[in-house]
């Protein structure tokens with residue numbers, strides 16, 4: 001018996017899509033643990049998102065203080081650990097986002113909790129399925145500590161639906177906030193009007209074969225036509241053609257859209273690790289022997305210079321005919 | 323400055339995964355230093371050398387630590403050949419340890435060695451856990467800067483400014499000495515590490531971590547490597563995380579090569595119903 005504490009990220013008064021995936025995981029886990037889902041919102045301004053979180057969780061705990069203005073693992077981890085103790089949590093979950101991956105293991109360290117990272121499935125109260133070896137195998141692990149920490153993969157859990165009736169919101173004090181000498185300096189944000197890569201329905205990715213950043217414009221046209229997010233291989237991000245946070249793969253974003261375009265990407269295992277879960281995969285590559293064609297549902301052996309503009313005009317035609 | 327670099331050996335990730343009796347079959351597997359840990363050694367070297375003059379700074383030391391079986395000594399030796407100064411090899415089997423055990427041992431070693439900073443990989447590419455650095459920082463009560471894509475040592479040598487690739491951009495975080503820094507792939511880019519000594523104009527190759535030179539390989543044979551065991555650190559072979567079984571994912575259904583874009587769009591609309 002124990003509760004499930006779900007750390008939820010928010011923007012303003014809204015929960016992020018990653019939080020909704022976490023809450024749907026937390027519901028499954030709470031049933032297995034015979035406890036309740038408790039959504040945890042931490043940060044300056046967190047109270048604003050309380051009512052929204054209460055639509056999805058029977059209980060919401062808000063820790064809102066000016067000293068928590070910027071996310072820092074050093075200040076957030078003790079808050080999560082303390083709330084977990086106070087709320088009798090036997091499981092703590094945070095979606096495997098950049099923040100979740102930074103924070104959750106630190107919380108586990110504070111609580112001497114065993115942790116299962118990046119889980120794709122709940123297989124029992126303390127048993128989880130998770131990808132290993134860049135997604136080339138799935139391991140079922142059992143964690144035997146009194147408190148367990150997990151990071152569910154956003155792409156593996158549907159967004160939670162609202163509950164019939166709203167939950168209660170309580171606040172907790174942050175305690176002594178000590179950054180241990182660490183300081184947030186600044187965020188160089190990548191602004192984009194496109195959907196978030198992690199939960200987009202369509203993703204258009206380009207690789208080294210695009211040759212330069214200017215050439216990505218044609219992929220962006222395709223993306224905007226489809227309401228898609230942009231992605232890239234490591235070779236393209238490393239070369240500075242596109243921003244680093246477009247990288248899809250073992251060490252980038254994990255995506256599972258309905259439709260994934262891999263353009264001028266060879267299909268290295270580390271790239272496949274990030275997109276193999278896509279429903280339909282389209283590969284456009286000039287070399288028919290590339291491994292990307294082994295995972296693609298549809299392959300076109302052509303140069304992108306010819307294929308992509310044609311693809312754009314064919315899709316426009318299709319849309320016009322409807 | 324003294325830097326501790328924990329490294330793990332992992333099966334070569336380019337090899338196809340095989341499963342035997344419900345677990346990954348590693349008989350005859352080729353082993354390598356975890357790529358991110360190799361990058362961590364590279365980072366430590368760049369922090370502690372004058373790259374342009376190819377010379378180590380006086381008073382600098384890099385210690386590598388690894389928990390692993392007897393024959394992991396080979397991968398540890400590779401790190402010494404790259405330029406690390408000495409090694410601690412905690413001899414154990416992979417089945418005896420999990421993140422918590424590794425962290426227990428590493429924190430005891432930090433207490434004994436008193437490094438100025440711990441630099442390590444962000445994740446081991448076999449288990450893909452991405453846990454040990456953050457857990458170690460928590461245990462030590464030290465700050466952490468994870469997923470470092472750039473590191474700049476301050477002029478007073480008392481702090482690092484770390485560029486971290488996060489969702490939606492790059493975050494810059496400052497951490498004092500006595501921190502844990504975990505490195506991401508781009509830390510090996512030509513100008514990702516700045517130590518205030520190597521001239522700005524100096525370009526590292528950017529092709530990954532340096533390969534051990536012949537001279538480095540010879541020198542590594544004489545560098546100190548002590549072998550210890552879990553019990554030396556009060557740790558027991560009692561992992562809290564047990565792997566029950568491993569399975570390969572079902573293969574994707576075979577795809578098709580289509581002759582042209584018009585056919586592709588037709589199939590995406592009518593067959594896959596995704597347009």
Ligand SMILES: Cc1cc2nc3c(=O)[nH]c(=O)nc-3n(C[C@H](O)[C@H](O)[C@H](O)COP(=O)(O)OP(=O)(O)OC[C@H]3O[C@@H](n4cnc5c(N)ncnc54)[C@H](O)[C@@H]3O)c2cc1C
Nearest residue numbers: 207208209233234235249250251252264266271286303304
């Ligand atoms: C530890 C580690 C982690 C990694 N993590 C990731 C990760 O998260 N994500 C990732 O993507 N990679 C990752 N990598 C790198 C990965 O191994 C590959 O190097 C990388 O994915 C290759 O990118 P690419 O396919 O764009 O480039 P390449 O392999 O160079 O392929 C370029 C492709 O473009 C095609 N092409 C060229 N010109 C044209 C044209 N005119 N028209 C059509 N096609 C063309 C070529 O045929 C080729 O297939 C990682 C590597 C390591 C070691």
Ligand SMILES: Nc1ncnc2c1ncn2[C@@H]1O[C@H](COP(=O)(O)O)[C@@H](O)[C@H]1O
Nearest residue numbers: 328329389442443445446451452453454
């Ligand atoms: N057995 C080990 N010995 C030494 N360091 C390790 C070991 N396992 C993990 N690490 C370190 O912890 C980092 C993260 O590993 P992980 O959390 O297992 O993904 C690695 O990049 C190593 O630096």
